[in-house]
Amino acid sequence: MHYSLSDMILDLIQNSIEADAQRIHLDLIRKADELIVRLTDDGCGMTKGQLERSKDPFHSDGIKHKHRKVGLGIPFLIQTIEQADGSFEIQSEKDKGTTLNIRFNLGNMDTPPEGDWPGLFLQSFCFEGNYELIINRTIIREQGEEAGYTLQRSELQDILGNFNESGAMILLRDYLRSQEEELLDA
Amino acid sequence: MAKMTLEELRKLRSSQKSEMERRDVDGKETHIIVGMGTCGIAAGAKMALDSFLDAIKANDLKDVVVKQTGCMGLCYSEPTVEVKVPGMPDVIYGNVDAAVAKEIVEKHIIHKKMVENHIQDKPAGDIIK
Numbered sequence: 001m002h003y004s005l006s007d008m009i010l011d012l013i014q015n016s017i018e019a020d021a022q023r024i025h026l027d028l029i030r031k032a033d034e035l036i037v038r039l040t041d042d043g044c045g046m047t048k049g050q051l052e053r054s055k056d057p058f059h060s061d062g063i064k065h066k067h068r069k070v071g072l073g074i075p076f077l078i079q080t081i082e083q084a085d086g087s088f089e090i091q092s093e094k095d096k097g098t099t100l101n102i103r104f105n106l107g108n109m110d111t112p113p114e115g116d117w118p119g120l121f122l123q124s125f126c127f128e129g130n131y132e133l134i135i136n137r138t139i140i141r142e143q144g145e146e147a148g149y150t151l152q153r154s155e156l157q158d159i160l161g162n163f164n165e166s167g168a169m170i171l172l173r174d175y176l177r178s179q180e181e182e183l184l185d186a
Numbered sequence: 187m188a189k190m191t192l193e194e195l196r197k198l199r200s201s202q203k204s205e206m207e208r209r210d211v212d213g214k215e216t217h218i219i220v221g222m223g224t225c226g227i228a229a230g231a232k233m234a235l236d237s238f239l240d241a242i243k244a245n246d247l248k249d250v251v252v253k254q255t256g257c258m259g260l261c262y263s264e265p266t267v268e269v270k271v272p273g274m275p276d277v278i279y280g281n282v283d284a285a286v287a288k289e290i291v292e293k294h295i296i297h298k299k300m301v302e303n304h305i306q307d308k309p310a311g312d313i314i315k
Contacts, residue, residue, distance in 0.1 A: 007227050014222075014256075073224055119232050123222060126254055159196045166218075166242045166250040167202045173239060175190045182189035 004115025005035065005104060008080070011073045012039055012100060013124040017131055019043025021097065024133045026124075028117070031140045033107040035114065042097040051092050077102075084110035118176040125153050125172065126163045139183060147186055149179045215249045216295055217270040220282075223257025229264035230283060237284035238267075241291035250295070260306055269294055279304040 002008045009026070016024045021043035029036040046054060053059040057075035074090075081088045085105045092098040104111050121135055131153070138148035156175075160168040220226070220235050235252070242250050260266045263280030269290060270276045279290060279301060286304055293299045 002224070002228055007232075010222075010227060011224055116232065119236070123232070123235070123254060126252075128253070155192070156195075159192060160199050161203075164251045164253050166239065166247070166252050168199065169252050170239050170243050171195060171198055171202070173236075175195050178188065178190040 002076070002112070004113050005037075005111075006115030006117055006120040008073075008077050008112075009037060009039070010120050010123055012077075013133070014127065015073070016041035016043050016098070017127050017129055019045070019098065021131055024131060025136075026133070027136045027138070029136075029138045029140065032142060033105065035104040035106055037100070037102040037104070039100040039102075040097065041099075045094045045096050045098055046092040047094045050094075051090065054090075080112065084108040084112075086111065118173070118180045121151060121176045122169070122173050125151075125156065126169065128164075137180075137183065147183055149183060151176070151179070214272050215251050216247075216272070217251045217253065217268070218290075219253045219255050219268040219270075221256070221258045221260075221264060221266040221268075222254040223261075223264075225257050225261035226264045226266065231265040233284045234265045234267060234282045234287045237287035238291060241288045245291060245296060247291070247295065263306055266306065271295055271298065274298055278306045280306045 002011070009028075013024065013026065016039065019041060021041035023042050025038070025040040027036070027038040029038075054074050055078060078088055080086075081102065081104065085108045087101075087103045089101040090098065106114075117137065124133060124135075133151075133153040135151040136148065137150075138146055140146050156172060157163065160172055163169055163172060218238055220231055220238070222231050222235075235254070238252060242252075255268075258266050258268070258278065260278070260280060265282045266278055266280050267282045267287070267290070268276065268278045271294060274294070277294070277300065279286070281304055282290065286301065289301050290304075293301050
C-alpha cells in the first residue's frame with residue numbers, strides 16, 4: 001500500500017513497461033481540487049477476463065511471483081480512489097494496449113498526498129528498456145490559465161546517454177526538479 | 187534553482203563527459219541496484235536512491251552505475267540494495283534508509299568495508315531460479 005499518489009502512478013508505469021509497451025503517455029493535470037491522471041500504453045493489453053480479474057484482490061497471474069497467491073497492485077489503487085471520492089476507469093485490448101483514466105479528489109481528506117513528482121519522473125525514465133515515455137505535466141490555475149512542461153524520454157536520452165551512469169542520473173534529477181520548481185513558483 | 191533548458195543540460199553533460207573519457211573505466215564500475223518494487227517504494231526506496239545520488243555527488247565519485255530493479259524477494263527488509271564493487275564480494279543490503287545509503291557510499295564504496303547489521307544472506311526462495 002503506497003503512501004502518496006506519485007508512488008501509485010509509478011507502479012502503473014512499471015506495469016506498462018512490464019507489458020512491453022514501446023510508447024507510454026502520461027498526462028498529469030492538476031486543477032484546484034482535483035488531479036487527473038491519464039496513462040496510455042501500447043503494451044500487451046488484457047483480455048476482458050484478464051481485465052476483470054486484475055481488479056480482484058485475490059487474483060495473481062503467478063508469472064512474476066510463482067508461489068504468491070494474492071494480489072496485483074490495481075485493487076489497492078481502486079480502494080484508495082473509492083474511499084476518497086475519486087474515479088477510476090481502465091480500458092484494455094489484448095495486443096493493443098491499456099488506457100487508464102483516474103481522477104483524484106484533492107479536496108477529500110482521505111486522498112493521499114501527491115508526493116514527489118520529479119522523483120516519480122526520474123524513476124519512470126530510468127527503468128531498463130527501450131521504451132518511449134512522454135510526460136505532460138499541466139497545472140490549470142483558478143482563472144483557467146494553463147502552465148506546464150513536457151518531458152520526452154528519447155530526447156533526454158539523446159542528451160544524457162545512459163541514465164544509469166550516476167553523473168547522467170544526477171543531471172537528470174536536477175533538470176526534472178528545476179522544471180517542477182519553476183512551475184510551482186510561477 | 188533556475189529552470190534549466192535542454193541546451194544547458196546538454197552543455198553540462200558534455201563537460202562532465204569530457205572529464206570522464208580521460209579515464210579507462212571498462213570493468214571497473216561500481217554498481218548500485220535499488221529494489222523499486224511496490225514493497226521497496228512503500229518502504230522508502232526513493233529516499234534511499236536520492237541519498238545515494240547525493241552521496242555520489244558530494245564525494246565526486248565517477249564510474250558508478252545506479253540501476254533500479256523490481257522486488258528482490260526480500261520484502262521484509264526493504265529498501266534493499268545490491269552493491270557490486272570491483273574487488274569486493276557482491277552484497278545485498280537491507281533496511282537501507284537515507285542514512286544507511288550514505289554509509290554504504292562512504293564505507294563500502296570508498297573505504298571498501300562492509301556496512302554491518304544491514305547485510306542480507308540470500309534472496310527469498312521464489313526469486314532464485
